[in-house]
Structures are given as structure tokens and as C-alpha cells.
Amino acid sequence: MKKRRFLQTVGLGVLPVLGFSQPFQKTSLAKKLLPNALKPGDLVGLVSPSSATADLMQFTFAKEAMEGLGLKVIEGKHLRNRNGHLAGTDQERAADLNEMFANKTVKAIVCIRGGSGASRILPLIDYEIIKKNPKPILGYSDITALHNAIHSKTGLITFHGPNGSGNWGKFNVDQFKSVFFEQNDNIHFENEVEETEDLVIKENRIRTIFPGKAVGDLVGGNLTVLTSLAGSPYLPSFKDKILFLEDIGEEPYRIDRMMSTLMLMGVFEEIKGFVFGQCTDCDPSGGYGNLTIDQIFDDYLLPHKIPAYRGAMIGHIPKQFLLPFGAKVMLDADKGTITTMQPIFEQSR
Template sequence: MKKRTFIKTLGLGAGMGAFAGFPAASAHPAARKKLLPKRLQPGDRVGLISPSAATADRMEFVFAREAMEALGLSVKDGKHLADRRGHLAGSDADRAADLNEMFGDKSIKAVICIRGGSGAARILPMIDYDLIRKNPKPILGYSDITALHNAIHAQTGLVTFHGPNGSGSWNPFNASQFRTVFFGKEKRITYQNEVEATEDLVMKKNRIRTIYPGKASGDLVGGNLTVLTALAGSPYLPDFKNKVLFLEDIGEEPYRIDRMMSTLMLTGVLKEIAGFVFGQCTDCDPSGGYGNLTIDQILDDYLLPLKIPAYRGAMIGHVPKQFLLPFGAKISMDADAGILETDEAIFQ
């Protein structure tokens, strides 16, 4: 899935939000007081929406519903879940309306995004952030859903959840992550790469590489690198001061990763963060040209001068098994051991 396409339409800002009939986003949102969602319970009803790209295969809707039901939940489909307008899952207004309706519906206890792709950034000015503040509930997804995580957290302070989309892989690892995060009672959740036994003398799969050693703590923010950098200069990015930044991507050649990391440097994001975690860069192989920097070299160039704890290789991103992370919650990180751990409650 190649998701690098546009998402540069956010210059509309607050004006479009007011025009659409929803409260305008704060032009330069100050750090919001953290808002915790209510905990999900087995048997609860969740809303399935498609805020980004359209889903062409109708069986994907069936898979998403059945996955949620297998996790012990009931499902309500968004009114426009199966719509299509070009590559998008319906018009901007309709996709935003589905999200707003799910947050306003008292019977819905969590919002599940069926897929990513591209297009979520188009609806950011149409989201009713006041409604979300009054009805805090979990929202789950990743990839292009990065736009929603950052915008909702920046505008409301709500802790959201970066993890498998509704139609994604619900293997035992991901299902266990879902149950641990949403149904579990643990005070601290630890995220450490799974160790898989092989016949090789050396563990090669799911290895982490420490970029700069040490430990750090801070609120966890980030997501898909392409989507995140496309929000630069908009009111839909949170404050990065003393935060732990996590990133992942897919289908981007190293020179593009370098360009986007330079955006984070030039906008001052990198100099503000307390720690850094890079997940997986799937299908990010170089092609042609006079030679290429490697992803390792690029990360070293931008992160080593910062002298903050940093590592790469976490199970985050476009991979079959992935962490389900609380976006905006305070976490501790250990760059030597490759561990993330929640430091506070993530639900009310």
C-alpha cells in the first residue's frame, strides 16, 4: 500500500471549520490538559468508520466486523462506511459526519477506523472537537489515521490509540495487544519486541538498534512520518516539548525519509523532544541514482547530535504484528533494551 499522496490542504485552517458549521480549531493550540477516554468493556458497542481511503473489497467490511465481534464487541457501521468518491471513502463532509456522529452517540464506546490510505487530513477542519471533549472515548487506527491522532490530541488533549485498523491483521499478537490495552487492568503496560524462536544461532527478527543510549519519559506522540510532516504549520500538531516521538513509514525511499526528517529538524520538533523511537520502514528500499544514504545513516545524522535516548526497530508500523500504543499518554522508554512502558493511567 503506497500512501504517499497529497495531504497538503490544511492551509484552510479555522475558516473552513467555521464554514462547515463546526467550532473552528484553535489556530495555535496551547498544550491541552490531558483528557482520558472511558475504558472499553467486553460486550460494548463500537463504531466502524472510514475517514480516509475507500475500501474496494466488500469482504474487508465483513472481516472488520467479524474481528471486532471475535474480540467480544458489537459493531455499528458508519452511515457512509462503504461510500466512494474517487480514492476517498465518500465526501469530506460525510466522512467527518461519521466520525462526529460516533463521538456523539452515547451507545458507542469506541471508534474503530477501518483503514488508512490517504484523505484524513482533508476532514480535520470539519471535526467537532468540542463534541469530542464532551464525549471522550477511544479511537483506534494507524497510518493515515495519524492525522486524526495528532489533530484530536492537539485540539482536545484526548489520549487516542495507534494500532491495527479494523480491516487489518488480527493475529494472536494483535488481538492480545487489544485485550491487554482495552480490557486489561494492568497499571503499567510494557511494549517490547516479541522474540521468535528460529533455527538460527542469532536472533535476527524483531531486533532493535540503539541509536543513542539512555532512558527518557514523556507523553508519546508521532505516527506515520509522511502524514505527520504534511501537517507542519497547521493547528493540528501537538506541542512536542519534552515528548517521546515515535515514527514509522511505508513505501518511502531513503531520500524521502531524509527530506521529512529535515522538516522535523527545521520546524524545531527534534530539538524539543526528550526521546525518539523509530518503528519499521516497510518497503523503503532505494532505487537508482548515484547511491543512497541508508535509513541508519539518516537517523544517525539527525539524532546523534541531539544526545537523547533513541532506538529503531520497534514493532510499530505497516507490519503484521504491531504494538497498540496510547497516543498522548506518558510513557518511559529505555533505548538500550528497546522498551516502552506506560507511566500513568490511560483511561478514566
Template structure:
């Protein structure tokens, strides 16, 4: 699988980078205060970038542009958006340059990542975090974009947005989420799974499971579990103390989910966080062998001993309809009801 192969080769790839590219970030930066991005308005110009994998289908560029235009925005493509180097959307320097350029460009009011895949972690030492800090604006994406969310949060404190990629699904649910978050009145945003009426007596779709009951508050951090744990030991992970941790993944068998959860356990994450939310684990069916722990057993093993509010099944991850979450923002959760709510303004 492309994601796992990339992670295995990450150490070699970084070893080939110039030492000057790593010198600025060999030590974790001091904890940053929350930095609010400037608010996006209909008619604003947004930048479309590709920090991770290359896009093979040329129509995906058209789909992304048309979706953003349908949301009332103007689109400027990154200089290297359509480049390719192996599976990557250009060299590390090119992909980082597009992001730095979009943050420094005064005309650009927000940045949208066209897709995930793999490769975003390679460019983290090449991002200009001081430039980002001085030009706070929304950046949105998910999956491999988890690397950017965590790095930008750890290095600058900027609130970013974990939500649909530019070429992803822009159904009514996702479009309405976008409008509510970016064009809304600034009131409290509640994230609760939508339910569909069926002929069944019991609704079985989008159900949540409470792992441990209770309520909690904290800044929201997390993202794709595989990408998140691949950043372990780097200066690109936020401080987890008192945070709400949300996770999702795709194409990982339960034993690999268990291994990555054990990584977080060994890092002390579950002793530090105030609450836990797991979204969807798409195509995470067990393979052959002597049997597997279930995902429920895995989450129970790691979370129940800490007695923190926790639930799974939220509309987060590689699914057609997904929450657009403010990464780094202060939020509240109710594990009994399966709800997340904002607790502060998201924009300046």
C-alpha cells in the same frame, strides 16, 4: 504512489473548502491537559468508520466486523462507511460526519477506523473538537489515521490509540495487545519486541538498534512520518516539548525519509523531544541514481547531535504484528533495551 499524490494535492483541496469550515481552527488552540477516554468493556458497542480511503473489497467490511465481534464487541457501521468519492470513502463532509456522530452517540463506547490510505487530513477542519472533548472515548487506527491522532491530541488532549485498523491483521499478537490495553487490569503495559526461536545461533528478527543510549519519559506522540510532516504549519500538531516521538513509514525511499526528517529538524522537533523511537520502514528500499544514505545514517545525522535516547526497530508500523500504543499518554522508554512502558492510567 497514492499517499504522495494526495499530499501534493492537499493544498488545492483545502483551498476549495468553504471558508466557514476553516474559520474555527485558523489558529492553534491553547495547550490541552491530558484527557482520558472512558474504559471499553467486553460487550460494548463500537463504531466502524472510514476517515480516509475507500474500501474496494466488500469483504473487508465483513472481516472488520467479524474481528471486532471475535474480540467480544458489538459493531455499528458508520452511515457513510461504504461511500466512495474518487479514492476517498465519501465526501469530506460525510467522512467527518461519521466521526462526529460516533463521538456524540452515547451507545458507542469506542471508534475503530477500518483502514488508512489517504484523505484523513482533509477532514480535520470539519471535526467537532468540542463534542469530542465532552465525549471522550477511544479511537483506534494507524497509517493515515495519524492525522486524526495528532489533531485530536492537539485540539483536545484526548488519549487515542495507534494500532491495527479494523480490516487489518488480527493475529494472536494483535488480539492479545487489544485485550491487554482495553480489557486489562490497568497495570503497567510493557512494549517489547517479541522474539522467535530459530535454528540460527543469532536471532535476526525483530532486533532493535540503539541509536543513542539512555532512558526518557514523556507523552507519546507521532505516527506515520509522511502524514505527520504533511501537517507542518497547521494547528493539528501537538506541542513536541518534552515528548517521546515515535515514527514509522511505508514505501518511501531513503532520500524521502531524509527530506521528511529534515522537515522535523527545521521545525525544531529534535531539540524539543525527550526521546525517539522508530518502528519499521516497510518497503523503503533505495531506488536508482548516484547512491543513497542508509536509514541508519539518516537517523544518526539528525539524532546524535541532540544526545537524546533513541532506538529503531520497534514493532510499530505496516507489519502483521504491531504494538497498540496509547497516543498522548505518559510513557517511559529505555533505548538500550528497546522498551516502552506506560506511566499512567489510560482510562477514566
């Protein structure tokens, strides 16, 4: 599924040294808020904060996937609406999200898909309702806008992972059950390695950009969506954070442009560690002098000497990590692992 193609970016300048930057903005710091725990048999709400779903079977697939995980399902009132490319008006999509957080019988919220448009509803979200009713919300791609806004405004730990109508094969099902049902304090995310007849394992390999370990709260998401929030009050502080990114359908020069936005914001001076997942369909279209993705990451990250690697199972891929956004984690750039360092659920209920 494709994300937005339009960006609400700030103007970019050219600096002689990529390691140089100035802090771009500061956001208010919200105290970390743990969501209430989820258990089999709980009621989850399906919402569509972004693009409309044209294939009606996708609603069936999402509902059956949640039921297959042992959960009950309620649909948002406007889930099946359409307004141009969006899943209803801004007011309708925000209303579904607010109502799901307010509804105490709903124990978690699952976004049916990404696409484009979640950033339009950020001013319409009732963040006070979310603070009073902390519960897990799951999704990725355009849902990056919700993860960043909700965490920055409330401190709530959210979950970056498969959308409701996405892939629910064994790997993703096991990730879901491990994160939500087993509720371990130390969840270990490491690429699955599949052996083939080839002498060399080539799938799901990681590349260490700069070695070492780092500990910090995990923030990030889709690179295009993240940078489209630049200059807004809906980004968390990047101070001492572990930044994770992924993208799809962006040529290297566009990745470079967006990485330069983060550089100009001062992000790489503030973070403690960096991990890039997959850049699906990001090959250059042709022409001379294309920077490779590896060269781009080296240019922006190596001057700061922070632990960093690429190739994690994060992004627009069938098998993907289900990451707790905002949770304290340890990143090991040599081994290519992310491990949670704290409880990620409130155990009171």
C-alpha cells in the same frame, strides 16, 4: 495499504549543521483527557475517515474481527460510500466521526483502514463533542492525522494500532485485550523475539541510536502524514515528548527530506526521546550516494544526545504495538522498550 503520496509540506532550506534548527510553530496546549474505559460486550463504531474500501469483504472482516474480540458493532452511515479514492465526501466522512463520538451508546471508534484523505476532514471535526464524549479511537497510517489533531485540540488519549480490516492474529488480539480490557497502569511494549534454527536472532531486532532512558508523553505516527501537517494547527506541542514514527514505501532520500522538515520545525531540540518502528518497502531504487536509513537517523538525532532506537514493532507490519497516543511513557533505548507510566482510561463508568 498505501498512504497518501501527496504532501502538504513547507519549503525546505539547507543548513550546514543538521543539529541546528529553529522552532517552527507552537500549538495550543490542551489538558490531557482520558477516554472512558472499554469492556467486552460494548458497542464500537466502524468509520472510514480516509480511502475507500474496494473489496466489500473487508467490511465483513472488520465486523467479524470486532465481534471476535467480544464487542458489538455499528457501522457509520457513510462507511461504504465512495468519492473518487475517498470513502465519501469530506462532509460525509467527518459526519460519521462526529456522530460516533456524539452517540453515547458507542463506547469506542475503530477506523476500518487508512490510505489517504483524513487530513481533509480535520477542520470539519467537532472537537467540542469529542471533549464531552471522550472515548477510544483506534487506527494507524493515515489515521495519524486524526491522532494528532484530536490530541492537540482536546488532549484526548487515542490509540495507534491495527485498523479494523487489518491483521488480527494472536499478537494483535493479545495487545488489544491487554490495553483495552485489562487496563493496566504499566503496559510494557517490547519486541517479540522468535527463535529459529539460526545461531543469531535476526527478526525484530532493535538498534540503539543513542543510549539512555527518557520519560514523556507519546506522540507521532506515520512520518509522511505527520510532516504533511507542518504549519497547521493540528499538531501537538513536541516539548518534552517521546516521538515515535513509522513509514512505508518511501525511499531513503524521502525519509531524509521529511526528517529535515522535523528538524526545521525544531522537533529534535524539543523531544526527550525517539523511537522509529519499521520502514516497510523503503529500499533505495538505485543510483549513487544513497544515504542509508541508519545514517539518516544518526545525522538528525545524534547531535541532540537524546535516547533513541529503531526497529520497534510499529508500522505497516502484521504484528504491531497498540500504543496509547498522548500517554506518559518511559522509553528505554538500550532495551528497546516503551512502558506506560499512568492510567490511560477514565474509570468512572
